[in-house]
Amino acid sequence: MARIEHFNDPAAPKPNSIVPAVTVHVQDADGRVLLIRRTDNGLWALPGGAQEFGEYIAETAVRETLEETGVTVEVTGLVGIYTNPRHVVEFSDGEVRQQFSICFRARYVSGDPTPSDESSAVAWVERAALDDLSIHPSMRLRIDHGLDHRVKPYIG
Template sequence: MARIEHFNNPSAPKPNSIVVAVTVFVQDDQGRVLLIQRTDNDLWALPGGAQDFGEYITETAVRETREETGVEIEVAGLVGVYSNPNHVVQYSDGEVRQQFSICFRGRYLSGDPTTSNESSSVRWVAQDHLDHLSIHPSMRLRVDHGFQWSPEPYLC
């Protein structure tokens, strides 16, 4: 299913859903962040996705990271909560979702970056190489906050 991200766009369609979702900021021992290139829009992003019924939200973070990257993590903290009503995602099935994402900090446990049906590329990326990748501004905000290691989570 294709998706279009609308960010601070006054002509964006009005949302018709909100879904609890996560993203996960994980670094390797060299300080690089784990990123995927999404198959639905070709943009680079943190791994993540929607919470399933019967699942704790931290379980969602672990599952989505494993499914999209092949990497095993444990949740180690909170980067922030991202709920900007001016960021909506329009899907080809008619859903228009208002952003609501909890970004966790993950601790790498094991595994090698591996692609999935949701990720055409998976790699560890150094902070100084981020500007060379196509990353949506709302995702870049989460990545930048992850690198900042603030003692307080971002709440907006």
């Protein structure tokens, strides 16, 4: 399913859903952050996705990271909660979702970066290389907050 990100766009369609979702900020021993290139929009992003019934939200973070990257992680903390009502995602099935994403910090446990149906590429990326990638501004905010190791989680 295709998606279009609307960010601070006065012409954006009105949202018709809010879905609890996660992103996961994990770094390797060299400080590189794990990113995927999404198959639905071609942008680079932290791994993540929607919570499923019967799941604790931290389980969502572990499951989505494994599904999208082939990497197993352990949740260790919170980067932030991202709920900007001026960021909506329009899906090709008619859903228009207002952003609601919890970004977790996680520790690498095992696995090798491997693409999936949701990720055309998976890579450990150095901070200096981030500007060379196509990353949505909302996602870049989460990445930067994670790399900055903020004392308190972002709430916004």
